[in-house]
């Protein structure tokens with residue numbers, strides 16, 4: 001479904017992704033794990049079609065990343081992106097206008113379930129509420145590929161499981177999810193596979209079952225592979 005071949009990325013003279021290759025199949029939840037600066041956000045932005053200058057090839061459902069792939073890719077960045085003065089209600093209407101695959105009723109249900117205010121400006125939301133709203137709008141698309149950049153960062157420990165449940169249950173069965181996070185312990189039980197990045201290189205890409213066999217857990221695999 002997603003094929004990445006010999007992908008490299010530099011900012012000026014600084015190389016941050018070193019010719020990495022992997023492919024993802026439909027229906028998988030994959031963890032993108034690595035230390036600060038490993039290249040996770042850069043990789044997600046390339047897959048989302050937001051960073052277009054790179055080496056190597058990336059294709060989604062047989063087509064190079066571009067306008068067509070963006071129609072079936074939902075990307076949730078690691079920081080708030082919505083205009084501060086817009087209410088959740090305004091933003092809901094904007095998403096519905098902008099994305100042809102946006103399910104407005106689903107977004108409204110989730111806003112209600114998470115008790116988020118519909119009529120207050122985005123700037124008055126707490127960090128965790130902002131993250132929840134972005135997650136809800138991302139998950140309310142019927143996309144094939146979902147890209148989440150640190151979706152749990154601002155969420156309190158009890159809320160994290162709720163968010164992970166949301167991500168795992170609310171996606172389409174055929175869609176693929178790639179989640180970049182440092183919270184390996186919190187996320188490990190919902191992953192099918194994990195991709196380990198270190199200094200822009202791909203260290204390992206294995207199923208959770210293999211990692212558990214070899215290391216006991218994904219968290220321990222992270223420590224062993226990254227020499228923490």
Ligand SMILES: Nc1ncnc2c1ncn2[C@@H]1O[C@H](COP(=O)(O)OP(=O)(O)OP(=O)(O)O)[C@@H](O)[C@H]1O
Pocket residue numbers: 011014016034035036037038039040041042043
């Ligand atoms: N716009 C940019 N210009 C120059 N260097 C950048 C830019 N964006 C990222 N970098 C550098 O690229 C490297 C990888 O950054 P990236 O944000 O992709 O890593 P990350 O794994 O997501 O890190 P973190 O876990 O801290 O979010 C870092 O050394 C960073 O300083």
